[in-house]
Amino acid sequence: MSPFSRSDLTRLLRESAGEEQPGLLDGNVLDVTFSDLGYDSVAVLQLIGLIERERDIQLADETVSEAQTPRALLDLVNSMAGPAAA
Incomplete structure (x- = not known):
């Protein structure tokens, strides 16, 4: 399985909660x-x-x-998916 990416996270955040301010998830x-x-x-x-x-x-x-934070969640998801992907 491919790594869980920032774009995956952004897509799911928008799907689950919407984005009140366009561009809020852009940037650092x-x-x-x-x-x-x-x-x-x-x-x-x-x-x-x-x-x-x-x-x-x-x-x-x-x-x-x-x-x-988004980084912590990305790391968590990718750590869970790692062994299953192997």
Whole structure:
């Protein structure tokens, strides 16, 4: 399976919660918290559900709660998908 990319994350974020401000996810936002980007906990939970279904993985609640930024979530998803892809 191909790595989970920033464009994958952006697409699923827009699908799960919409984007109130066009271009909000553009630029250097990988280390900005989801809450600072305007995504509440419900939007992030919806995002996690979409990722799990699309990537056929199960993310543990405690690890998901630690992934507060897009970069952390990308790293988490890619670490889960790595062994399954091999």
